[in-house]
Amino acid sequence: MKLFEYMGKEIFSSYGITVPRGRMADNSQDAANIAREIGGTVVVKSQILAGKRGKGGGIKFASSPEEAGEAAAQVLAMTLNGHKVEKVLVEEKIQIDKELYLAITVDGSAKKPVIIASAQGGMDIEEVPDEHIVKQYVDVSIGVYPYLGREISRQLGLTGSIGKEFNRLLPILYKIFREKDAELVEINPLVISGDKLIAADSKMTVDDDALFRQKAVPYVEDRTSIEKQAHDLGLAFVELGGDIAVMANGAGMSMGSLDTLAYYGGKPANFLDAGGGTGVEGTTKAIELLLQTNPKVIFINIFGGITRCDDVANALVQVKNAREIPVPVVIRLVGTNEEAGVRILKENGFEAYKVMHEAAAKAVEIANAS
Known part of the structure; x- marks a missing residue:
């Protein structure tokens, strides 16, 4: 769960970090x-x-x-x-003598918290070269001791009172990271203002699975209206802003669909994992969600294992009979009950593809021609 800037700053201030x-x-x-x-x-x-x-x-x-x-x-x-x-x-408005960057997040590969810092903070931090980024992993059994702050401070070129203030601030930020079950705490920019370090901005993300014990942290709903509907239906859905609506079964299949569409020059409108074993009713609701994104074309990519191809076909026909589908539908359908599913689709005016990249290329062709 992401927090608004003002919420993060309220937490920072309560722990003794200076904010405007x-x-x-x-x-x-x-x-x-x-x-x-x-x-x-x-x-x-x-x-x-x-x-x-x-x-x-x-x-x-x-x-x-x-x-x-x-x-x-x-x-x-x-x-x-x-x-x-x-x-x-x-x-x-604060006096800005220099902008730094400081964050603590989780490195999934290393399975450890990592401190990320740079003497080149502010806008476009993503474009700062790697050689100007300092990274230090944290041993959770030890935590952030003064020596770690001194080492990072040295690499950033911070000396005197600013170096001492940085060494005071870093353990506090790590304490917030641990006590608030954060996935990310970020200050960008961390401003040098005279002899002070001021958190001019804040970004915090709290682990959703830990919200039950973070009663003091205000709940923030960051889903769009369509994402909320999908969540209530138990579907994994993220809006992406493109013009090709996508439905697939399984997270890997969904990601592969997005990548393949992008490879052919398409712009996916969403990520939608309809899940394995989704029946006619669930698939119908998923398709109706896709139509709410106002796409130029719908791309359905099903590799039926637990999900039955005839259920997907029947769901699409059910939607077609209940309402007009105003855009073309491109379907790749392979797997359990494939022959029955393909037959149902053909009887109702839909073409089914067997190979994913051919279906994806067709969907992009339709979208780009619209």
């Missing part, structure tokens, strides 16, 4: 009042669960309460990276 003075607002009047309390120039920051807010115009500066209210009204009217802005964070 500010509060969350969900309307322009509250934003103006917060700016009045802070005084001076403030920053109005959109609160969405996505990055690149600055490049999208979701971060604005204001030198008066009135300007802060106007900026908040503008930002609250935005949709950034597909996310409707419903909250803003109004906080003081």
